[in-house]
Amino acid sequence: EVHLVESGGGLVQPGGSLRLSCATSGFTFSDFWMTWVRQAPGQGLEWVANINQDGSDTYYVDSVKGRFTISRDNAKNSLYLQLNSLRVDDTAVYYCARDRGGSGWSDHDHWGQGTLLTVSS
Amino acid sequence: DTQLTQSPSFLSASVGDRVTITCRASQDIRTYLAWYQQKPGKAPNLLIYGASTLQSGVPSRFSGSGSGTEFSLTISSLQPEDFATYFCQQFGSYPLTFGGGTKVEI
Numbered sequence: 211e212v213h214l215v216e217s218g219g220g221l222v223q224p225g226g227s228l229r230l231s232c233a234t235s236g237f238t239f240s241d242f243w244m245t246w247v248r249q250a251p252g253q254g255l256e257w258v259a260n261i262n263q264d265g266s267d268t269y270y271v272d273s274v275k276g277r278f279t280i281s282r283d284n285a286k287n288s289l290y291l292q293l294n295s296l297r298v299d300d301t302a303v304y305y306c307a308r309d310r311g312g313s314g315w316s317d318h319d320h321w322g323q324g325t326l327l328t329v330s331s
Numbered sequence: 332d333t334q335l336t337q338s339p340s341f342l343s344a345s346v347g348d349r350v351t352i353t354c355r356a357s358q359d360i361r362t363y364l365a366w367y368q369q370k371p372g373k374a375p376n377l378l379i380y381g382a383s384t385l386q387s388g389v390p391s392r393f394s395g396s397g398s399g400t401e402f403s404l405t406i407s408s409l410q411p412e413d414f415a416t417y418f419c420q421q422f423g424s425y426p427l428t429f430g431g432g433t434k435v436e437i
Contacts, residue, residue, distance in 0.1 A: 245427075247375075254418065254429055254430070254431050254432045255367075255369075255375065255418055255420070255429040255432075256429065257420075257426055257427040257428065257429065260427075269425050269426070270426075271426045272426065305374055305375075310377070310380060314425075315363060315422045315423065315427075316422055317365035317377055317380045317420060317422060318365075318375075318377065319377050319380075319386065321374035321375055321376075322374065323373075323374055324374055
């Protein structure tokens with residue numbers, strides 16, 4: 211069974227940094243693109259970034275470019291999101307998700323339970 | 332960016348009702364569209380991909396249609412467990428984007 215478990219969320223001051231992790235199991239991690247999606251409290255979903263199978267190709271939404279970095283460790287079956295220069299409007303539940311398709315243009319068929327990041331002074 | 336406009340944003344319905352949610356894209360995305368269901372405090376769950384293909388394990392009362400810029404999700408007979416928020420997502424161009432959501436309530 212496919213499992214994705216996020217961790218690393220918490221309370222951070224504006225301007226701070228944090229790294230989110232997503233531990234996966236139940237599938238061959240290195241075969242799939244992976245994605246981060248976030249959801250601000252009471253709001254809709256926002257796609258944040260994705261990464262290809264070997265980590266050589268990444269894409270970001272404009273609002274996080276230059277501040278967030280997506281990465282992966284295929285040996286550890288883990289996905290990461292490094293968040294720098296955090297802003298209050300980065301407050302959200304961050305979900306990791308597996309891309310169903312084999313390209314970077316895909317929906318997401320498995321999701322973690324999410325980890326809450328709160329950016330506040 | 333490709334904007335997705337869902338309507339309605341809120342829908343009140345009864346068990347057994349046929350319900351249709353629409354999603355309009357600001358540019359042609361062919362059939363690069365998915366639908367998700369999200370319940371409070373839970374992660375989204377993929378229902379439909381490729382605009383009309385039912386994800387494995389999803390009940391057949393859910394169906395999707397459309398291509399280009401106009402899409403719809405239909406629930407043929409609403410069940411108590413279907414009361415939730417539904418989102419469309421396009422993956423035809425970057426950045427991938429989601430619609431604003433449709434909350435289906437009793």
